[in-house]
Amino acid sequence: xxxxxxxxxxxxxxxxxxxxxxxxxxDRGSQSFFWxxxxxxxxPELIMFIYSNGDKxxxxxxxQLNKASQYVSLLIRDSQPSDSATxxxxxxxxxxxxxxxxxxxxxxxxxx
Amino acid sequence: DVKVxxxxxxxxxxxxxxxFLECVQDMDHENMFWYRQDPGLGLRLIYFSxxxxxxxxxxxxxxxSVSREKKERFSLILxxxxxxxxxxxxxxxxxxxxxxxxxxxxxxxxxx
Numbered sequence: 001x002x003x004x005x006x007x008x009x010x011x012x013x014x015x016x017x018x019x020x021x022x023x024x025x026x027d028r029g030s031q032s033f034f035w036x037x038x039x040x041x042x043x044p045e046l047i048m049f050i051y052s053n054g055d056k057x058x059x060x061x062x063x064q065l066n067k068a069s070q071y072v073s074l075l076i077r078d079s080q081p082s083d084s085a086t087x088x089x090x091x092x093x094x095x096x097x098x099x100x101x102x103x104x105x106x107x108x109x110x111x112x
Numbered sequence: 113d114v115k116v117x118x119x120x121x122x123x124x125x126x127x128x129x130x131x132f133l134e135c136v137q138d139m140d141h142e143n144m145f146w147y148r149q150d151p152g153l154g155l156r157l158i159y160f161s162x163x164x165x166x167x168x169x170x171x172x173x174x175x176x177s178v179s180r181e182k183k184e185r186f187s188l189i190l191x192x193x194x195x196x197x198x199x200x201x202x203x204x205x206x207x208x209x210x211x212x213x214x215x216x217x218x219x220x221x222x223x224x
Contacts, residue, residue: 032210043202043215044155051210088155092210098143098162099170100213104154 002026002093006103014111019076021106023089026070032092033065033072034100039085048074079110115139116216118203124222131190133219135203143206144186145213146170146178148199155202161186193223 003026013019025033032051036044050056050063050072062075072091076083086107090100119134137144146158147170157170159178167178175197179187186205190197200220204213 034212036212043218044213046212046214049212090212098206098208098210099145099157099160102155 002091002096002101004089004091004101004103006087006089006106008104009107010109011106012109012111013079015079015081017079017110019079019083019108019110021074021076021087021089021108022071023073023103024071025089025091025093025101027091027093028067028070029094030067030070030091031094033063034090035061035063035072035074036088036090036102037085038088038105044088076108079108081110081112084109116203116205116214118201118216118219120219121217122220122222124224125190125193127194127223129190129193129223131193131221131223133188133190133201133203133221135186135188135205135216136184137186137205137214138184139205139207139214140183141205141214142183142208144180145204145206146176146186146188147202147204148172148197149202149218150199158188190221193221195223197221198223 035048038044048063060077064073086105088105089103116137145160161180177189203216
């Protein structure tokens with residue numbers, strides 16, 4: 001069973017803090033991992049992808065991948081109210097023919 | 113930037129009507145997908161296509177069909193709309209390889 005697990009939240013952090021979003025996946029052979037941001041009433045938007053163990057930074061966002069522990073996380077530094085959204089983790093599982101399996105999302109609220 | 117365009121942002125249809133949802137992408141992507149998104153159920157894959165005239169069932173194909181006559185266009189068809197098909201419908205595309213999707217802006221369909 002292909003699964004991607006996320007805490008649904010809601011997660012609240014004060015403005016300027018670090019928001020930490022976590023995701024676990026079930027197939028150790030997975031190679032490609034993605035984070036999407038979805039504002040209420042809008043479609044998901046790709047913000048980060050990571051293929052290798054370790055950290056990948058892009059501006060205020062850092063994706064972290066630990067294949068041995070089968071988790072991927074997203075850190076948002078200096079969180080802003082505009083970061084308030086639902087964050088979806090997605091994984092391409094081996095043999096899934098390029099399909100993404102999505103988690104159910106974590107709702108983040110950044111409090112001014 | 114890749115653009116995925118869905119023909120309607122909001123749609124209201126009557127029970128039993130045949131409904132066509134259109135999706136067009138402009139970056140020559142091979143892969144196209146149709147999802148529906150419902151509160152508490154996340155993103156669920158309806159159908160996908162990796163090539164012209166090719167289609168594969170996703171997790172919830174019942175009550176739906178698709179058409180891909182041209183590479184850039186992927187249509188979702190509700191053969192006889194029912195109230196339980198009221199949902200947000202999202203089209204996505206991706207190139208060959210382990211890349212993330214680009215989503216369209218979504219169609220919020222209400223069946224009355």
